[in-house]
Amino acid sequence: MKLIDLQGKRVLLTQSGEFMGPALQRVFGALGAEVVADARPLAEPAAAAQVVQQAGTIDVLLAHLALPAPSTAVAAVDDDEWRHVFAHLVDPLPRLARAVLPQFAARGAGRIVVIGSAAALRGQKRTSTYSAARGAQLAWVRAAGLELARQNVQLNAIAQNFVDNPTYFPPEVQANPAFQERLKREVPLGRLVSADEDALFAAYLASDAAACFVGQVFPVCGGWVG
Numbered sequence: 767m768k769l770i771d772l773q774g775k776r777v778l779l780t781q782s783g784e785f786m787g788p789a790l791q792r793v794f795g796a797l798g799a800e801v802v803a804d805a806r807p808l809a810e811p812a813a814a815a816q817v818v819q820q821a822g823t824i825d826v827l828l829a830h831l832a833l834p835a836p837s838t839a840v841a842a843v844d845d846d847e848w849r850h851v852f853a854h855l856v857d858p859l860p861r862l863a864r865a866v867l868p869q870f871a872a873r874g875a876g877r878i879v880v881i882g883s884a885a886a887l888r889g890q891k892r893t894s895t896y897s898a899a900r901g902a903q904l905a906w907v908r909a910a911g912l913e914l915a916r917q918n919v920q921l922n923a924i925a926q927n928f929v930d931n932p933t934y935f936p937p938e939v940q941a942n943p944a945f946q947e948r949l950k951r952e953v954p955l956g957r958l959v960s961a962d963e964d965a966l967f968a969a970y971l972a973s974d975a976a977a978c979f980v981g982q983v984f985p986v987c988g989g990w991v992g
Contacts, residue, residue: 770973773798777826777972780817784830785933786881789961790968797969808899809853809990814861826877826972827866831855832933835896848895855899861907867919876919879971880907880955884987904983911981922979927987929959955988
């Protein structure tokens with residue numbers, strides 16, 4: 767039986783300073799991975815290729831992209847907001863793939879784990895641009911994952927929500943009684959998923975134990991998505 771073991775794995779973690787970045791870096795490191803953490807945003811077209819090139823040889827790409835979610839009403843969303851959100855959350859994915867796949871193909875193996883959002887799986891008011899971008903991420907994973915499987919490259923995604931992280935659920939939000947009531951009302955688990963619980967699942971998907979998953983999307987949200 768294979769356990770989560772990342773000994774000897776070099777892992778590139780993008781946008782490492784926010785969202786799930788600190789937890790992913792800590793948990794992957796504790797499991798033996800050498801984590802190459804890069805904090806820069808990837809909206810600029812050349813950034814993804816630069817990050818991969820500077821990382822050198824890697825076994826796992828943690829495609830971790832974050833952006834504070836706009837709360838604009840549908841009728842007020844303009845082209846600038848739409849393009850801004852997609853530039854940060856969607857456009858980097860194919861660029862990262864183009865940059866990393868040649869070395870995966872040369873070795874005949876590789877892993878890509880996309881840290882996405884369950885906002886793509888359940889509607890919420892005033893999140894149309896963010897949900898659309900997160901949905902595009904997951905659609906890309908499903909399609910590209912099937913294509914890459916024959917090359918022994920496993921591409922999968924976590925679709926998370928109500929996971930403890932400083933970008934979307936900072937301490938002041940968690941301390942708000944209205945938010946605490948929302949947790950009890952909307953999340954069957956009754957609490958936030960911890961950062962470590964989420965990062966451990968990402969580590970499992972990056973490990974040799976998860977070699978059977980292809981182009982799949984796994985909700986991690988305390989039951990918010992059934």
